[in-house]
Amino acid sequence: xxFRSNKxxxxxxxxxxxxxxxxxxxxxxxxxxxxxxxxxxKANIIKNINIVKKKTNLKKIYTVKQIHSNKILELTKNxxxxxxxxxxxxxxxxxxxxxxxxxxxxxxxxxxxNNSEYICCIHSGWKGAYKNIIMKAVAxxxxxxxxAINIIAVVGPCxxxxxxxxxxxFKRKIYSKFKNSRPCFKKKxxxxxxxxxxxxxxxxxxxxxxxxxxxxxxxxxxxxxxxxFSFRLSTHKNELDYGRNLSIITKK
Numbered sequence: 001x002x003f004r005s006n007k008x009x010x011x012x013x014x015x016x017x018x019x020x021x022x023x024x025x026x027x028x029x030x031x032x033x034x035x036x037x038x039x040x041x042k043a044n045i046i047k048n049i050n051i052v053k054k055k056t057n058l059k060k061i062y063t064v065k066q067i068h069s070n071k072i073l074e075l076t077k078n079x080x081x082x083x084x085x086x087x088x089x090x091x092x093x094x095x096x097x098x099x100x101x102x103x104x105x106x107x108x109x110x111x112x113x114n115n116s117e118y119i120c121c122i123h124s125g126w127k128g129a130y131k132n133i134i135m136k137a138v139a140x141x142x143x144x145x146x147x148a149i150n151i152i153a154v155v156g157p158c159x160x161x162x163x164x165x166x167x168x169x170f171k172r173k174i175y176s177k178f179k180n181s182r183p184c185f186k187k188k189x190x191x192x193x194x195x196x197x198x199x200x201x202x203x204x205x206x207x208x209x210x211x212x213x214x215x216x217x218x219x220x221x222x223x224x225x226x227x228x229f230s231f232r233l234s235t236h237k238n239e240l241d242y243g244r245n246l247s248i249i250t251k252k
Contacts, residue, residue: 001032001055005154007215012116012252016056017108017156017217018245019227023048028239033229035102035244036083037065052246061098061248062090066123070133072140075099088133089122091140093251100248104229105221107158107200108247111137114150119249126170126196129203130177138207148208153215155204156247157228160220161186161195164232168192178202221245 002016023032024047029040032048053061062075064087072089078097084090090099099121101108106125112118122128122137138148166185171192174181184199185192197216204214221228234242 003157003217003219005215005217007152007154007213008110008112008249010112010116013112013119013249014056014252015110015154015247015249016052017247018052020229020243020245021227022055023051025243028234028241029243032245033243034246035104035229035242036063037102038243039241040243052248056098056248056250058096058098058248058250061100061246063100063102063246064088064090066102068123068125068127068131070128070131070136072120072122072133072136074140088124088128089120089137091118091120091137093118093144095251098248098250100246102244102246103156103158103221104231104234104242104244105159107196108156108245109134109137109200109204110154110156110247110249111141112152112249112251113141113146114152115146116251118144118146119251121247121249124200126174126194126199129196129200130174132203134200134203135207138209149210149213151209152213153204153209155197155200155214155216157217157219157221157224157245158196158200159222159230159232161193161197163220163222164194164196166192166194170194174199180206 075092229243
């Protein structure tokens with residue numbers, strides 16, 4: 001039902017990269033669709049949210065209305081409404097609440113500092129990474145006098161290298177801004193492919209994180225349709241909508 005990383009093995013930190021299994025939604029949303037913005041039956045989405053809350057033992061799980069931006073909200077108090085305003089990340093030192101990110105090919109990235117004081121989650125596809133949302137997440141820690149070398153990050157399941165075909169213009173756009181991104185591309189059968197996971201790890205290192213403090217869940221959301229929702233796969237199948245996977249981090 002979920003994946004975890006050994007990087008976050010500490011007593012007061014828990015995290016989950018949920019799959020699409022274990023919920024009640026039907027059809028293209030089968031079964032653990034957590035996308036409140038999807039066209040799925042809202043009653044089923046609420047049931048799925050409650051399933052996750054029971055599994056995680058969390059009464060509140062905050063998410064944001066994601067817009068492929070570089071905006072990160074700092075959560076300083078509890079709110080009744082658990083879906084916050086437009087942003088693509090949450091940063092907090094609040095205990096006993098979950099903060100989460102919804103994805104369907106883009107990468108969820110979870111952060112914690114060495115002292116487990118602040119946690120952060122961000123949504124990063126190529127757009128977010130291009131707009132430096134990863135650097136913005138690290139800046140949140142720096143404002144709290146926490147150096148980048150003291151931050152641990154885990155990149156969750158996302159679309160894989162062999163599944164992400166892109167255009168020449170896309171490659172040109174990325175490379176013009178990030179000169180070290182050449183290894184993130186490959187050409188095969190006259191097609192260009194993009195390694196989103198590698199690109200994100202590059203951005204984490206460029207933001208000051210130690211490579212040994214970065215981990216990732218090596219799962220391709222496009223290929224593993226039995227485990228994950230995939231925007232690209234749904235588009236290729238001419239489906240009208242798609243479900244979303246939820247990734248959560250919490251501190252006690």
